[in-house]
Each structure stands twice: as C-alpha cells, then as structure tokens.
Amino acid sequence: MAKLIDITGKALSGEWGTDDEKGIGIPVLRTTNFTNEGVVDYTDVVTRIITKKNISEKYLKPGDIIIEKSGGSDKQPVGRVIYFNGPEKKYLFNNFTGLLRVKEPNKWFPKYVFYSLFGNYRRGGTLPFENKTTGLHNLKTDDYVSRYEVKEAKYSKQIEISEYLDKLYFIIKMREKELVELDTLIKARFIELFEDGQSPIRTVEELCSEIVDCPHT
Structure with missing residues (x-):
C-alpha cells in the first residue's frame, strides 16, 4: 500500500x-x-x-x-x-x-x-x-x-484495471440509455393502442361478461 x-x-x-x-x-x-x-x-x-x-x-x-x-x-x-x-x-x-x-x-x-x-x-x-x-x-x-x-500494482496492471472499469461504466450507460428508449417505446405503443382516437370507446360492462363484487370488510 x-x-x-x-x-x-x-x-x-x-x-x-x-x-x-x-x-x-x-x-x-x-x-x-x-x-x-x-x-x-x-x-x-x-x-x-x-x-x-x-x-x-x-x-x-x-x-x-x-x-x-x-x-x-x-x-x-x-x-x-x-x-x-x-x-x-x-x-x-x-x-x-x-x-x-x-x-x-x-x-x-x-x-x-x-x-x-x-x-x-x-x-x-x-x-x-x-x-x-x-x-x-x-x-x-x-x-x-x-x-x-x-x-x-504494476503500472501495466493499473492501466488494465482502469480500462476494465471504464468498459464497465460504458456498458452500464448504454444499458441505461436502452432502458430509457424502451420505456419511451412502450409509452408510445400504449398511446397508439389506446389513445389513437380510432378505436370506439367501450364501457367496462360492454367489455366484461360478468362483474363480481368482492366481499367488503
């Protein structure tokens, strides 16, 4: 040390x-x-x-x-x-x-x-x-x-460790970016599917064959 x-x-x-x-x-x-x-x-x-x-x-x-x-x-x-x-x-x-x-x-x-x-x-x-x-x-x-x-540590080892940690950081940042892009894509798809203004608005009663009221405590 x-x-x-x-x-x-x-x-x-x-x-x-x-x-x-x-x-x-x-x-x-x-x-x-x-x-x-x-x-x-x-x-x-x-x-x-x-x-x-x-x-x-x-x-x-x-x-x-x-x-x-x-x-x-x-x-x-x-x-x-x-x-x-x-x-x-x-x-x-x-x-x-x-x-x-x-x-x-x-x-x-x-x-x-x-x-x-x-x-x-x-x-x-x-x-x-x-x-x-x-x-x-x-x-x-x-x-x-x-x-x-x-x-x-030997100088070459110091460089090796630093480069390895740099690569890990780069991978983490890339994964974070991909997750943000995936989240944006999912939100966009939800808008396309449910808020495109073309699909008719349906009530819950129309979509469900039966509604069961759960016991109240």
Missing part, C-alpha cells in the same frame, strides 16, 4: 473570486458539476473573475482528480471525487473542492488512483473524516489525504 499524500501531495485549495458581470471570467467547476458517477457535468459551469496571481498550477489538466471538501448531506456523505479529462488551461475549481494531481504519472496511472478513491467513497470510506457544522458537511481533507492508502 502507498499513502495518497506521497502520490499526490496535499490537495490544492480552489478559487472563487468575484461575480463575472461582463461574461469575461474563467470557467470554475463547483460541487454542482460533480456527479455520483465520478464524471464532470458541464451543463452549468459558472465563470468568475479571479485576479489572484500564481494560479497557473491550479488550471485543470487531463488526469486531475477533484475532491469535494464541503457539501454532501445526511444521505450523501461529503468526499465525492470526479476525474477531469477536459481541455487543459481552461477550467479552475472552487473553494469547496480540492485538486489532487498525481506527481509521477509514469509511476501512478491517474485513472487508477481516481478509481481507488471513487471506490473508497462508495464504500463509505470518507465518513470517518466528515465534520458537520451548522448543517454543512466538511471533509477533513488534509487528514484524509495523509491517511488514505492506495493499493500498489
């Missing part, structure tokens, strides 16, 4: 800045851009005016892992992670999140490290590091990063 702190170092804190009234700001990912599947949701990305210097290292790049530091609820623990695979030097992340970046990507495959953290979260591994204050759930991020351990 290897300590996460040795793999990524401490989580970098995010930036929030000020309101972008002119629409010229920097896109910033928030916890609302997190999904429970570990992927980024880009449908509602805000832009912010950030004037701090020396933020170049905080621009996200492919392979980065963003961890939720504040958020969650009684039903959803804080500590979710998402894997960033978007364009480089475009997005920042806000102050309710932290950045974990693998220091030696030729030794530790970033997606493998992500899946380790993702699986740990799904098993409830962040719960012991959760701190609740006035309804807000906070992750003791430094404590968590310093104590969490990733299973060591």
Whole structure:
C-alpha cells in the first residue's frame, strides 16, 4: 500500500473570486458539476473573475482528480471525487473542492488512483473524516489525504484495471440509455393502442361478461 499524500501531495485549495458581470471570467467547476458517477457535468459551469496571481498550477489538466471538501448531506456523505479529462488551461475549481494531481504519472496511472478513491467513497470510506457544522458537511481533507492508502500494482496492471472499469461504466450507460428508449417505446405503443382516437370507446360492462363484487370488510 502507498499513502495518497506521497502520490499526490496535499490537495490544492480552489478559487472563487468575484461575480463575472461582463461574461469575461474563467470557467470554475463547483460541487454542482460533480456527479455520483465520478464524471464532470458541464451543463452549468459558472465563470468568475479571479485576479489572484500564481494560479497557473491550479488550471485543470487531463488526469486531475477533484475532491469535494464541503457539501454532501445526511444521505450523501461529503468526499465525492470526479476525474477531469477536459481541455487543459481552461477550467479552475472552487473553494469547496480540492485538486489532487498525481506527481509521477509514469509511476501512478491517474485513472487508477481516481478509481481507488471513487471506490473508497462508495464504500463509505470518507465518513470517518466528515465534520458537520451548522448543517454543512466538511471533509477533513488534509487528514484524509495523509491517511488514505492506495493499493500498489504494476503500472501495466493499473492501466488494465482502469480500462476494465471504464468498459464497465460504458456498458452500464448504454444499458441505461436502452432502458430509457424502451420505456419511451412502450409509452408510445400504449398511446397508439389506446389513445389513437380510432378505436370506439367501450364501457367496462360492454367489455366484461360478468362483474363480481368482492366481499367488503
């Protein structure tokens, strides 16, 4: 086992800045851009005016892992992670999140490290590091990063495991899409069969030869 702190170092804190009234700001990912599947949701990305210097290292790049530091609820623990695979030097992340970046990507495959953290979260591994204050759930991020351990494996094995899990995710998403399409088809067929306006409206008495009244209790 290897300590996460040795793999990524401490989580970098995010930036929030000020309101972008002119629409010229920097896109910033928030916890609302997190999904429970570990992927980024880009449908509602805000832009912010950030004037701090020396933020170049905080621009996200492919392979980065963003961890939720504040958020969650009684039903959803804080500590979710998402894997960033978007364009480089475009997005920042806000102050309710932290950045974990693998220091030696030729030794530790970033997606493998992500899946380790993702699986740990799904098993409830962040719960012991959760701190609740006035309804807000906070992750003791430094404590968590310093104590969490990733299973060591050959680099080729890390890639193999990651690709296998990627394929599983793809299959699951395809099945979900097929189920949605099937549900739509079934609803359409019901409309065709019962609401096409051509079939005569019949009463229950006309359709049934006998109606039996069940005993009442």
